[in-house]
Amino acid sequence: MSHLTDDDLVLHYYGEDGSRLVAAERHLRTCVQCAGAYAALSRTLSAVTPPTFVDVPDELPALRQVIRDRVRERSTHRRGSESAHRGEVGALAAVWLAALVYPFSFDALFNSARLAQEHAAAMLLVVPSLLWACGGPLLAVLVLNRVAVERRDRAVTRLLVAGALMATISPSLYPLLSRVIGPLPIAGGPSWYGAVALGALLAFVPWPNRRERSVRFLYVHRVSAVIVTAYVLAHVVNQALAFVSVPAYTAMRNVMRLASEQPATYTLIVGAVAIQVATGAAMGLAKVQRGAFARNLTAVSGWYLAVFLLVHVLSGFLPRATTTTAAAVNQFNLLASSRATAQLPFLLLGVAAFLFHVGVYARFAALAYFAEASVRRVSYAGMLAGTTVVVTVGLALCGIHLTR
Amino acid sequence: MTDGDLDLFLSLVERHYRYLYNLALRMTGNEQDAKDVVQESLLNAYLGLERFDGRADLRTWLNRILVNCALDHLRGLRRRPDVSNPRPLSDVIDTAVSTAADPERLAAGADSRRQIEAVMAAMSPLERVTFALRHFEGCSIREIAQIVGIGDNATKQHIFRAVRKIRLALEPHWRAR
Numbered sequence: 001m002s003h004l005t006d007d008d009l010v011l012h013y014y015g016e017d018g019s020r021l022v023a024a025e026r027h028l029r030t031c032v033q034c035a036g037a038y039a040a041l042s043r044t045l046s047a048v049t050p051p052t053f054v055d056v057p058d059e060l061p062a063l064r065q066v067i068r069d070r071v072r073e074r075s076t077h078r079r080g081s082e083s084a085h086r087g088e089v090g091a092l093a094a095v096w097l098a099a100l101v102y103p104f105s106f107d108a109l110f111n112s113a114r115l116a117q118e119h120a121a122a123m124l125l126v127v128p129s130l131l132w133a134c135g136g137p138l139l140a141v142l143v144l145n146r147v148a149v150e151r152r153d154r155a156v157t158r159l160l161v162a163g164a165l166m167a168t169i170s171p172s173l174y175p176l177l178s179r180v181i182g183p184l185p186i187a188g189g190p191s192w193y194g195a196v197a198l199g200a201l202l203a204f205v206p207w208p209n210r211r212e213r214s215v216r217f218l219y220v221h222r223v224s225a226v227i228v229t230a231y232v233l234a235h236v237v238n239q240a241l242a243f244v245s246v247p248a249y250t251a252m253r254n255v256m257r258l259a260s261e262q263p264a265t266y267t268l269i270v271g272a273v274a275i276q277v278a279t280g281a282a283m284g285l286a287k288v289q290r291g292a293f294a295r296n297l298t299a300v301s302g303w304y305l306a307v308f309l310l311v312h313v314l315s316g317f318l319p320r321a322t323t324t325t326a327a328a329v330n331q332f333n334l335l336a337s338s339r340a341t342a343q344l345p346f347l348l349l350g351v352a353a354f355l356f357h358v359g360v361y362a363r364f365a366a367l368a369y370f371a372e373a374s375v376r377r378v379s380y381a382g383m384l385a386g387t388t389v390v391v392t393v394g395l396a397l398c399g400i401h402l403t404r
Numbered sequence: 405m406t407d408g409d410l411d412l413f414l415s416l417v418e419r420h421y422r423y424l425y426n427l428a429l430r431m432t433g434n435e436q437d438a439k440d441v442v443q444e445s446l447l448n449a450y451l452g453l454e455r456f457d458g459r460a461d462l463r464t465w466l467n468r469i470l471v472n473c474a475l476d477h478l479r480g481l482r483r484r485p486d487v488s489n490p491r492p493l494s495d496v497i498d499t500a501v502s503t504a505a506d507p508e509r510l511a512a513g514a515d516s517r518r519q520i521e522a523v524m525a526a527m528s529p530l531e532r533v534t535f536a537l538r539h540f541e542g543c544s545i546r547e548i549a550q551i552v553g554i555g556d557n558a559t560k561q562h563i564f565r566a567v568r569k570i571r572l573a574l575e576p577h578w579r580a581r
Contacts, residue, residue: 005565014538016560044574045567048520050540051433055427059416059439067410067447074451242545312448369561 003027004034009041039388067075089155091143095163098136099196102170103184105133110338113398133345136171137300137353140164144288157398159203167197168300171345174309179311183339221279225361227272231260232354237292239351240389242396247394273313277306298360301353308350333399344397351393355386413450420463431474431536433524437481445473468551469534471546475552478529523573527566534559535566 004012004024011017012024020210028035109132112125144164166173178184180209181191234256259265280302311390334344358381366375417424424445428438446472449456452520456465534552537543542550549559 007560007570010564010567011560014545014563039569040575041567042572045539047574048539048570049428050430052534053426054429054435056422060421063446064410064414066443067450068416070447071410071451125488284499367558371565372530 004038005032006037009034009038011239012038013041013045025225088147088160090159091147092156092163094139095160095167096196096200097141098139099163099166099170100193102136102167102194103174103342105129108340109344110335111296112334113335113341116244125221130345133171134349134352136167137171137304138301138351140168140194141293141296142304144300145290145293147290155203159200160343162199162202164288164300165202166196168303169307171342171349172304172311175346178306178312178342179315187228211252217283218281220275221283222361224272224275224279225358227268229358231269232309236351236354236389239347239393239396243392243401246401270313273309277310280306293365294360297356301357301360304349304353305357306379308346308353311346334397335399344394347397348390348394352386352390356390359386360382410450415446416462417446417449417466420466423438424466426580427541428470428474428538431471431533432477434522437477441470441474441477444477445470447471449514471537471551472553475529475533476531482529518576519573520570523570526573527569528562530554530562531566531569535570538563 004027008020008024010016014022015021017024027239028038109126112122112129115122116126143160159323166290172191175182177191177195184192186309238249238252238256241252260269283299284397288296359379362382363375364377366378370378415579421442425438425442426533428441428445432438432441445466449466452469456462460468524535527535528553537548537551538545545556545559545563549556552559554562
């Protein structure tokens with residue numbers, strides 16, 4: 001047996017080394033070096049004694065009063081919770097409105113961008129238009145974070161979560177519908193409103209109840225994520241490369257296309273995406289919870305990624321995009337027409353959702369191995385790097401490149 | 405819920421109060437914080453009484469609520485440096501090295517107790533709580549993971565880091581002696 005590490009010694013001290021207990025003990029009896037380290041550890045840990053057990057004065061009468069006051073406070077709060085109810089109604093209206101009026105946002109973005117080309121001051125209009133076009137997922141995270149969404153037995157709660165889902169996926173649902181049923185009118189048209197209404201129906205079917213399954217799904221979800229992450233990461237790097245040089249982007253895209261069009265690779269990618277979407281859908285709706293920002297962010301970015309990836313991997317089976325849209329994407333000129341502009345929030349949010357989804361998971365995983373403060377510092381650096389990537393991709397898509 | 409329910413609830417928790425208070429004291433390190441944590445956890449327990457399904461005994465259930473309240477409380481303190489300003493670990497280690505030359509005082513234990521309190525205060529909330537549950541309460545890693553709601557491996561890593569900090573802060577004492 002090789003020498004015991006410091007962590008092995010800690011586990012042995014607490015009798016937590018399971019099947020290695022006997023082997024570790026045998027090793028400690030024969031290895032002077034490890035025995036010395038173990039003696040030092042034992043000496044230190046045995047010096048760490050708990051504070052002496054103290055007798056507490058009888059505080060129950062005081063506690064009774066405190067609890068009574070706090071309960072009263074809460075119930076007054078609840079009675080006066082008309083504002084909370086209004087908040088719920090407001091949140092409900094906001095998420096569904098965001099989904100319904102989404103098709104108008106890229107028209108606003110297109111027109112404000114055109115205006116900005118003529119008058120620099122109109123850039124002030126581009127920012128809110130871009131926020132509007134990309135704001136659905138942000139709104140969903142805010143709403144899920146502030147409104148109580150735990151009671152899935154309430155139809156209102158389900159309607160709220162379904163609204164958050166529709167607001168989130170609108171920017172990728174629009175291109176998907178445009179591909180499946182042909183170009184949608186700028187204002188969305190009956191197909192768009194029909195799709196939103198179908199989303200609302202989700203609130204009126206019973207939702208599965210949940211946790212044990214989530215744990216099982218999580219493992220499969222993580223394994224398939226490795227393949228999807230490699231696939232998406234290659235695309236994100238390539239899109240960012242377009243900002244530096246279009247020929248370099250084209251060369252890398254051709255190589256990736258060649259690789260991903262091989263039947264084995266294609267099957268692997270489609271299979272991994274299918275598993276991601278199925279397991280993510282099973283977990284995502286159950287996961288959201290008020291106040292759990294990271295969890296809500298994971299769920300919302302996962303919802304978006306699901307539709308985004310479906311559009312990508314199924315593009316071989318879907319009818320081709322209209323010539324003008326395809327040309328605009330290929331020539332990095334998404335501000336060429338308002339229809340092409342719809343691709344901008346679709347692609348930008350795809351990159352952002354991927355980085356958030358992977359980033360939040362990486363943060364949780366890192367917490368198991370590193371101190372919270374270090375993880376927090378690295379997270380900030382990661383957020384900065386992620387924002388840079390998103391901005392770089394955005395500039396490239398709008399036709400801004402360092403070299404041609 | 406009526407006042408009668410509250411009286412009944414308090415009479416049930418009365419026999420666990422001393423234990424809960426001491427557990428909170430071990431995790432927070434001072435009496436006022438321990439009191440706040442117990443108060444908050446009993447309020448949460450009372451309000452969530454409907455969720456107590458009897459799968460665990462009352463003490464285990466209260467324990468779980470208390471640990472999570474302690475974690476929230478410690479995290480809250482960290483966000484408020486005006487209330488709690490623990491010394492950085494490097495300061496704690498420096499003190500250990502500089503006072504190590506006085507073995508008589510160390511033998512009396514006063515310095516090492518202070519040193520233990522300082523190093524516990526320098527731990528992150530999760531390190532502190534997982535270590536306290538493992539070292540003081542004798543809970544297994546699996547039990548701690550379930551109580552705190554994190555994975556077994558994450559629990560181990562928090563305990564390892566806590567032990568590493570303790571060793572860094574205390575072992576200079578032993579070497580000097």
